[in-house]
Amino acid sequence: MPDGATIQRMFAEVAPGYDRANRALSLGIDVWWRRVTTGIVGVKSGERGLDVCSGTGDLCFALQRAGAEMVGADFCAPMLSFTHDKAQRLGARRPRFVTADAMQLPFADASFDFATVAFGIRNVQEPVVALREMARVVRPGGRVVVLEFAQPRVPLFGALYRFYFGRVLPWLGGKISGAKNGAYRYLHDSVMAFPERDAFLGLMREAGLARPRTRLLTGGVAAIYRGEVEAG
Numbered sequence: 246m247p248d249g250a251t252i253q254r255m256f257a258e259v260a261p262g263y264d265r266a267n268r269a270l271s272l273g274i275d276v277w278w279r280r281v282t283t284g285i286v287g288v289k290s291g292e293r294g295l296d297v298c299s300g301t302g303d304l305c306f307a308l309q310r311a312g313a314e315m316v317g318a319d320f321c322a323p324m325l326s327f328t329h330d331k332a333q334r335l336g337a338r339r340p341r342f343v344t345a346d347a348m349q350l351p352f353a354d355a356s357f358d359f360a361t362v363a364f365g366i367r368n369v370q371e372p373v374v375a376l377r378e379m380a381r382v383v384r385p386g387g388r389v390v391v392l393e394f395a396q397p398r399v400p401l402f403g404a405l406y407r408f409y410f411g412r413v414l415p416w417l418g419g420k421i422s423g424a425k426n427g428a429y430r431y432l433h434d435s436v437m438a439f440p441e442r443d444a445f446l447g448l449m450r451e452a453g454l455a456r457p458r459t460r461l462l463t464g465g466v467a468a469i470y471r472g473e474v475e476a477g
């Protein structure tokens with residue numbers, strides 16, 4: 246796995262074309278995935294939420310729209326810089342965004358009602374450390390929700406997906422985003438290497454999260470994981 250500085254540089258280069266590439270490569274399905282994630286968080290109006298690895302802020306804006314007071318955190322400032330334009334485009338108030346590493350969050354214990362991360366945990370050097378940090382900053386009884394790529398296991402669909410993801414996407418992603426740094430090859434490799442489903446539920450338990458469970462999306466191309474911070 247590339248080190249943190251390499252990941253930061255890679256996302257800094259991808260940042261200008263990141264949203265455009267996401268929409269095109271997923272045929273817009275990633276918007277729906279974030280909507281389902283927002284539903285699984287179960288936001289109550291006025292709740293305080295933290296979105297880690299927030300990037301250009303898509304999940305943060307969706308959760309804010311659902312009624313939460315959001316803070317976004319990401320260690321790549323160029324990704325965060327695109328949240329200004331996005332707020333304007335959406336006619337939305339811009340949540341607070343902080344440049345921070347997911348493994349060392351600059352927030353007090355129990356200062357949020359929930360924490361989320363979308364397509365970010367896979368990039369973090371030590372995912373359990375980040376999950377533990379998310380659990381730490383969420384109040385007892387609060388939730389930690391993760392949206393991440395998975396690998397479909399239905400035979401024919403799985404084979405088609407692996408062809409698209411392994412052969413088409415690295416080339417097409419580079420063309421659409423303008424990135425020349427192999428970011429979309431890295432996307433493929435990191436998804437293939439990442440623990441998913443039961444293994445990831447195990448990581449959540451290791452991080453101290455209670456009642457971890459998962460919901461698969463789009464034939465298992467993505468998964469939402471939800472755990473709770475033990476109350477008392």
Ligand SMILES: C[S@@+](CC[C@H](N)C(=O)[O-])C[C@H]1O[C@@H](n2cnc3c(N)ncnc32)[C@H](O)[C@@H]1O
Pocket residue numbers: 249252253256297298299300301302303304318319320321324345346347348362363364365368369370
């Ligand atoms: C694939 S993007 C996802 C962005 C956004 N959550 C979304 O759904 O579009 C991954 C993001 O994670 C960030 N990231 C990776 N490792 C990180 C870390 N250790 N701490 C904070 N942010 C990190 C990257 O800078 C990048 O913005």
